[in-house]
Amino acid sequence: MSIVLRALAHAVAVRRATGFAALFGLFAALSPALAIAHEFKVGAIEVEHPWSRATPPGAKTGAGYFGLTNTSSTPDRLIALSSPVAPRVEVHLMAVEGGIMTMKPVVGGLEVPAGGSVALAPGGYHLMLMGLTRPLVQGETVPLTLTFEKAGAVTVQLEVDSMGAKAPSHDAMGENAAGQTR
Numbered sequence: 001m002s003i004v005l006r007a008l009a010h011a012v013a014v015r016r017a018t019g020f021a022a023l024f025g026l027f028a029a030l031s032p033a034l035a036i037a038h039e040f041k042v043g044a045i046e047v048e049h050p051w052s053r054a055t056p057p058g059a060k061t062g063a064g065y066f067g068l069t070n071t072s073s074t075p076d077r078l079i080a081l082s083s084p085v086a087p088r089v090e091v092h093l094m095a096v097e098g099g100i101m102t103m104k105p106v107v108g109g110l111e112v113p114a115g116g117s118v119a120l121a122p123g124g125y126h127l128m129l130m131g132l133t134r135p136l137v138q139g140e141t142v143p144l145t146l147t148f149e150k151a152g153a154v155t156v157q158l159e160v161d162s163m164g165a166k167a168p169s170h171d172a173m174g175e176n177a178a179g180q181t182r
């Protein structure tokens with residue numbers, strides 16, 4: 001092989017390698033961004049990063065969390081929820097009253113203020129999947145349909161995180177215990 005050919009072959013190999021590296025770098029840079037930017041829109045409402053937690057076998061309740069942002073100049077309201085994994089889906093508010101943790105269903109829908117946001121997050125507002133028909137498994141996604149008074153309906157995917165992910169468990173709050181006494 002002549003020196004010129006060898007140099008040419010080398011140049012091609014280098015270009016390929018850098019091309020692959022660039023491509024790989026792009027994927028590496030994109031994939032966490034894709035996982036984080038897990039976002040859905042309907043009308044003026046954005047549903048940000050819906051997630052849930054894996055549940056132990058036999059658990060009858062699961063949780064759901066996401067952010068809601070209303071980009072319009074009129075308030076909207078989350079009025080209905082449904083999912084194939086549970087016959088009933090409710091919005092609850094966890095709060096401390098007189099030193100005691102309480103969990104109350106939000107009646108009449110959850111308001112999303114005009115030009116504002118509301119977070120469903122551990123320790124505050126959250127979804128309860130009531131009467132789970134099967135355990136939620138870490139790594140799967142679970143469809144959830146949200147209906148807003150003005151923006152209409154949108155189906156999002158809850159990403160199921162580990163059982164102990166980032167928050168006090170619902171079981172610790174006595175929701176499952178309450179279910180068992182019924």
Ligand SMILES: [Cu+2]
Pocket residue numbers: 092093103126127128170175
């Ligand atoms: Cu709850």
